[in-house]
Amino acid sequence: MLSLFCFALLFTGQAVVAHQSPKTDHEIEVQRALQAAAYHCAPSVESFTASRKRAWAQRVLAGVPGLPGHQELFSADTYSDLEDKSHEKSDHDDTLMSCTPISDTHIQNNTCVLAPEVTEGPYYHTEGHVIRQNIAELQDGLLLLLDIGVIDVETCQPLPNVLVDIWQANATGYYAGHPVPHPHLADVGPATEGRRRGLLPAYPRTIHEETWLRGAWPTDKNGVVQFTSIYPGYYTGRATHIHTKVFPEWSVIPENNTFKAGRLAHTGQWFFDEDMNMVIDKMYPYVTNPIKESRGRTRNSQDSLNIFQDSHGPEGKYNPIFKVHLLGGVLSQGLVAYITMGVNASASYDNFWKG
Ligand SMILES: *[C@@H]1O[C@H](CO)[C@@H](O)[C@H](O)[C@H]1NC(C)=O
Ligand SMILES: *[C@@H]1O[C@H](CO)[C@@H](O)[C@H](O)[C@H]1NC(C)=O
Ligand SMILES: *[C@@H]1O[C@H](CO)[C@@H](O)[C@H](O)[C@H]1NC(C)=O
Numbered sequence: 040m041l042s043l044f045c046f047a048l049l050f051t052g053q054a055v056v057a058h059q060s061p062k063t064d065h066e067i068e069v070q071r072a073l074q075a076a077a078y079h080c081a082p083s084v085e086s087f088t089a090s091r092k093r094a095w096a097q098r099v100l101a102g103v104p105g106l107p108g109h110q111e112l113f114s115a116d117t118y119s120d121l122e123d124k125s126h127e128k129s130d131h132d133d134t135l136m137s138c139t140p141i142s143d144t145h146i147q148n149n150t151c152v153l154a155p156e157v158t159e160g161p162y163y164h165t166e167g168h169v170i171r172q173n174i175a176e177l178q179d180g181l182l183l184l185l186d187i188g189v190i191d192v193e194t195c196q197p198l199p200n201v202l203v204d205i206w207q208a209n210a211t212g213y214y215a216g217h218p219v220p221h222p223h224l225a226d227v228g229p230a231t232e233g234r235r236r237g238l239l240p241a242y243p244r245t246i247h248e249e250t251w252l253r254g255a256w257p258t259d260k261n262g263v264v265q266f267t268s269i270y271p272g273y274y275t276g277r278a279t280h281i282h283t284k285v286f287p288e289w290s291v292i293p294e295n296n297t298f299k300a301g302r303l304a305h306t307g308q309w310f311f312d313e314d315m316n317m318v319i320d321k322m323y324p325y326v327t328n329p330i331k332e333s334r335g336r337t338r339n340s341q342d343s344l345n346i347f348q349d350s351h352g353p354e355g356k357y358n359p360i361f362k363v364h365l366l367g368g369v370l371s372q373g374l375v376a377y378i379t380m381g382v383n384a385s386a387s388y389d390n391f392w393k394g
C-alpha cells in the first residue's frame with residue numbers, strides 16, 4: 040500500500056520537476072501517521088460542513104448567493120450559524136469542533152474529509168498563483184462555487200489564515216499556460232503500460248502570462264475559503280479533478296499580487312461524483328472536449344497513477360469527492376461544492392513531498 044505514494048512524474052522529453060516521495064522507513068512512517076491523523080476529527084468535520092451548508096442556504100433564501108470575490112460575502116455574519124452553534128455547544132462542554140476520539144470509523148460515510156497527500160502533478164506553477172477568489176477569468180463553463188473548510192488535525196479546530204492554493208483544467212481539459220504538446224510528442228499516444236499507463240506526456244508551459252483557473256486565498260477566521268470557478272473538464276487519463284496545496288506560511292509579492300510559498304502542509308486533489316461528471320460531460324462547452332470521441336472521459340475508478348484511489352487514504356477512510364448542491368433551480372445555474380481538508384498545521388513536506 041505504501042508504495043502507492045511513491046509516484047515519479049518523470050517522463051521523456053519533459054523539463055518537469057521530479058515528484059519526490061517518502062523513501063526511508065522514517066519518512067514513510069511520518070507519511071502514514073499524517074494520513075491517519077484526521078480520523079479522530081470525523082464528527083467535527085461533519086458538523087463543520089453542515090454549518091457551512093446552512094450558512095449558504097440562508098444566503099440563498101435571502102436572495103444573496105453572492106459570488107466569492109465579492110468581499111461582502113465575508114462579512115462577520117456570513118457564518119453566524121457556525122459561530123452560534125459553537126457558542127451553544129461550548130455551554131455543554133462540547134464545542135462544535137471538538138475532538139472525539141473514535142478508533143474505527145469510516146469517515147467517508149458521512150463527511151468529506153480529505154487529508155491524504157497525493158501528487159501535485161506536472162501543471163503546478165511554483166512561482167506563485169494570483170491571490171484571488173474568482174479564478175474563472177474568461178473561461179467558459181458551468182459556474183462552480185467551492186466552499187473549502189480546513190481543520191487542523193491536531194486540534195480538530197478550523198484553521199484560520201492558511202493559504203489554500205488551487206489549480207484546475209478548463210472545460211475542455213487544458214491548464215493555463217499549457218495549450219499544446221511538445222512538437223516532437225504531438226503524435227504520441229497514452230502510455231500503454233507502466234506506472235503512467237493511460238497518460239500522455241505532460242504539455243510543456245509555453246504561455247507564461249496565462250493565470251486562469253489558478254489562484255490562492257487564505258481561510259477566514261472560521262477556517263473556510265470560498266472560490267468562484269467553473270466545473271473542470273477532463274483530459275487524457277485523468278478523472279475530473281481540482282488540485283490543491285495548503286501553505287501555513289507564505290508572503291505576498293505585491294508587484295503582481297502573487298505569493299511566495301513557505302512551508303507546505305498539504306498537497307491533494309478533489310473529485311466529483313461519476314453521476315455529476317456524466318451529466319456535465321454532455322453540456323456545452325464540455326461536450327466539445329477534443330478527446331470526447333477518441334479517448335473519452337476517464338472514470339474515477341480508472342484514474343491514472345491510482346490518484347483517485349490514493350486520495351481515499353492508505354486505509355480508504357477518506358472521501359475526496361465534493362458534496363455538490365445546485366445553486367439555483369436548474370443545473371445550468373451552477374453548483375456549490377463542499378469539501379473539508381484535515382491538515383497538520385505544524386507539518387512540513389519540504390523535505391520529501393514538495394514537487
Ligand atoms: C458506514 O460504514 C459502515 C462500515 O463500513 C457500514 O457498516 C455502514 O452501513 C455505513 N453507513 C452508511 C450510512 O453508509
Ligand atoms: C481551454 O483552453 C484551451 C487552451 O488554451 C483552449 O484552446 C480552449 O478553447 C479552452 N476551452 C474552452 C471551453 O474555452
Ligand atoms: C510575479 O512576480 C514574481 C516576482 O517578480 C515572479 O517571479 C512571478 O513569475 C510573477 N508571477 C506572475 C503570475 O506574473
Ligand SMILES: *[C@@H]1O[C@H](CO)[C@@H](O)[C@H](O)[C@H]1NC(C)=O
Pocket residue numbers: 072073076192193383384385386387
Ligand atoms: C503534526 O506534525 C508534527 C510535525 O511533523 C508532528 O510532530 C505531529 O505528531 C503531527 N500531528 C499529528 C496529529 O499527526
